[in-house]
Amino acid sequence: MSVCGAARFRGSVARILQQHRAVCSHTSGSSTEGIREKLQAFPGGSVELRKQRDSGVALLTLNNPARRNALSGSMMLDLEQRLCELETWTEGRAVIVQGAAGTFCSGSDLSAVRAIANPHDGMKMLSCGDVSGRLPLISVALVEGRALGGGAELTTACDFRLMTSDAVIQFVHKHMGLVPGWGGAARLVRIVGSQNALKLLSGARKVDPDTGKQMGLVDEVLHCSSGEGEALCQAERWLGPLIQGPAPVIQAVKRVVVSGRELPLDQALQTERSVFGTVWGAPANLEALALKPKHK
């Protein structure tokens, strides 16, 4: 390349980088604010967080029963806020995600969806509702009633799914002219394999607990005979053996498994080494060594 050509080339690269920076700042900063304001304009319901300090289990409840716990605009923002609170809960071990009044979540609130049904707002909305990889504790979706659309996606963001015997999970996106956008498709493929994921998404198939269990989408079916609260009690009992032990160790286990699941091998190995460094010689490790345990 001539000197002149090289200068022109450097000039073009600089221009492209400048344009790229402009696009990035547009999509991350003020425009995210724009979507926040739009979402705030669709209030209704709430996302409640109750940290049970004695057990280290948090309850995250989608609470919009008049709309079958559809995620309103303000609930999407609430959800983000609650996840931030969970991320810094150092004494936490697990979180159970549930819906109020015996049903999980009917997806995005259709009135909000209608108001922002253009590609630009849709892309920005994703930055507010994405819970993938955000749950720092062992997470369980307790599915009673229906988990539809974005609600079905939310179940895949959890490590485990427990369903009551009459519950249904359904990725209804195709019926809405959509595909998942909050990571529900990618995670579904990892959970049930691509053949099953394709069947569930392209057929918008209703998944009952038994089918879910066969596919590996559902970890346990809960048979509840008596009333309110029984499913939650059973879910807490199911979780019990997984969360025995010191919180830092449980959180470390979660981190190595998530990195193994979601990162390329070289990065996962690196993460595992650094997480190992946080538990080796730490109080729980020293206490266990002092007890001279035998694992019979």
Ligand SMILES: CCCC(=O)SCCNC(=O)CCNC(=O)[C@H](O)C(C)(C)COP(=O)(O)OP(=O)(O)OC[C@H]1O[C@@H](n2cnc3c(N)ncnc32)[C@H](O)[C@@H]1OP(=O)(O)O
């Ligand atoms: C990227 C995100 C993709 C998405 O999530 S798009 C949204 C997908 N979800 C839907 O289309 C849900 C549509 N709703 C339904 O199929 C049914 O309402 C559902 C959930 C099976 C419940 O059926 P039922 O128990 O018979 O109750 P119902 O139909 O009378 O509903 C009770 C009230 O709740 C409302 N509702 C249910 N799901 C909603 C939603 N997603 N957004 C806004 N409002 C919703 C429903 O309109 C009804 O309200 P109203 O009492 O008529 O004022």
